[in-house]
Amino acid sequence: MSQADSVKKAIEELSTNFEEKMAKFEGDLNKAEANNPAVSSLATAFTAFKSCILKALDVLQAQVAQLTQQVDKMEMRSRRKMLLVHGVSEVQDESAADTVVRELKTVHSSLSVDHISRCHRLGRPRSNKPRPIIVKFCDSAIRDKLWFGKVALKGSGTTISEFLATTRSQFSGA
Template sequence: MDALKDSLNTLAEMFEQKMSEFQQGLDNGPITNTSLAAEFNSFRTFVLFAMNTLQRQVEFLGIEVDRLEMRRRRKMLLVHGVSEDKSEDVTSRVCKVVGEHLGVTGFSVASIKSSHRLGRPSEKKPRPIVVKFADVALRDTVWFSKTGFKASGLTVSEFLTKSRHNLFMEARQRFGINKCWTRDGCIHIIAPDGSHHRAEWKADLHSIPQTSKQTSKPLTQCTASLTSRSKRTVKNK
């Protein structure tokens, strides 16, 4: 926040300096088309620089706010697929499915600080449940035991911010579902060349290579081999 204030103060000082220089040019002599065009170009360059600087600062501020929100969600998980009832006790339902499928020792209602359904009711499928655990260690125990939900119709996911959720969906679309996962609010990706990457915003995602350079050479050799065989077959005929 202090960095943003400093940037705004610097831009304000630069703006006042440019306006002062322009005013001095008006006071010192007659205005010509050439001088006016030069002043305009100089002022336009400054305005574009100022706008780009502000845009970068706003993006940086948005990233920091997003990180703070993810820290606030550190004790939370989303539980999907739990059947929904109008008169349900959400916390008791979560305790039941965790006890039946994950086998977490000592898990009880006291282990959950709060829980509620997310979104509006739907007849098509039950809404996910946002669960805030009493401490991070317990949350992590449930998270790393999530394979116990396999074949049950239940799943667990991290409670990502909207921007990170969209980023995760885009990453899965680009690199495949099995190549992307989340951990502690960050998106982890295995690129086609086998390298591991971590993404928090789009700039991270766009910097990841989408093609593998390692596979290009073997494919070329294979093609050359097939071409050579084809030539030998023609000669034999």
Template sequence: MEELRKTVSDVSELFTSKMEQFQQRLDNVSGTPSSQGNNLLATEFEAFKSSILFCLQNLQVQVEMLYKLQDDLEMRSRRKFLLLHGVMESKDESPSSIAKMLSVLLKCPDVSADSISRCHRLGIKRAAKTRPVLIKFRQHQLKEQVWSSKTHLKGTGITLSEFLTKSRHNLFMAARRQFGVSSCWTRDGNIFAIRSDGERHRISDKKDVDGAVASVPASASAQLPQPSQQSKDKGRKKVPTKDQ
């Protein structure tokens, strides 16, 4: 889908460039003796250009709609997943050991090896970097319970995050850079941030970040109010969730 978006964008730029070149050539010969014929050609060219641009714009809109739909479906398929960061790798680690560690640290006795359907390291093993652990819970309700208990990990060096799609991960990183780490969070794949007005906003695309950048001076953005964990959790609870 990402390649399709790029192809449509490239075709649009190519058509625009070629039509601009043709327009310049047409303007250069407009003063010749056959200007009447050139005027007719110019009229037909404008009609053709308008038609092509209209089709390209509609195509881009449809591709964006398909891209967002595909991203929504992909994110929904990840609703039972969480990423566990900061756990040192060992040769004898297993889903049982990971489940036991989570159960103890998060004070969630319901977490066990039987409650997890998938548990493995994500990515290529490197000596200088600890890979995150990808965990898929059998029940979405238990995943939500674990996610809500992540504050117990404070000070342990271990963190939990949602398994976001690539586009949402990039958007989340952009929001954190703009609004601050403590002012941004995710819930069921949705991104939220406390912006300069002190209100919670859902960040759906790059425009929500760029718009805030344009309206808030750089010096002011560094002074954005930082919500307490209590207020942030309170705000999160307002977001409805659907249990499977």
């Protein structure tokens, strides 16, 4: 669960808890008002306070939702020059950049290590399956050529995917 999700959940729990306690208090207040007419001003003040608190909670929920969207946009912007390369066999002490260039030459013949800003394998080594390689390109145009030309890899066992933020990859079925 992300921090934003935990904040959302905490606000929802706070709101639910608040509404339950306020409903109980309001019931007690109504009983007291029936016995003592002087309590009616207290009931009016309570209703105004309850309304104010509920509005504040709604504003907090809206702000958390807006901040979550902004964080998602920033995260996706930071990943706009990145791709994941899957299915590339792993060799001890390999240069990930050289491996990517060798594998993706069929997609973009002029691809070189100079086009790559950063490149490494993700996760811990496994004997049964090669780890994906994350590649950050210096230029988004190179990244786009590879992304849109990935059909040239069909049948090679190598695939390319976008490096999506966790929330987006959950929705895309990845």
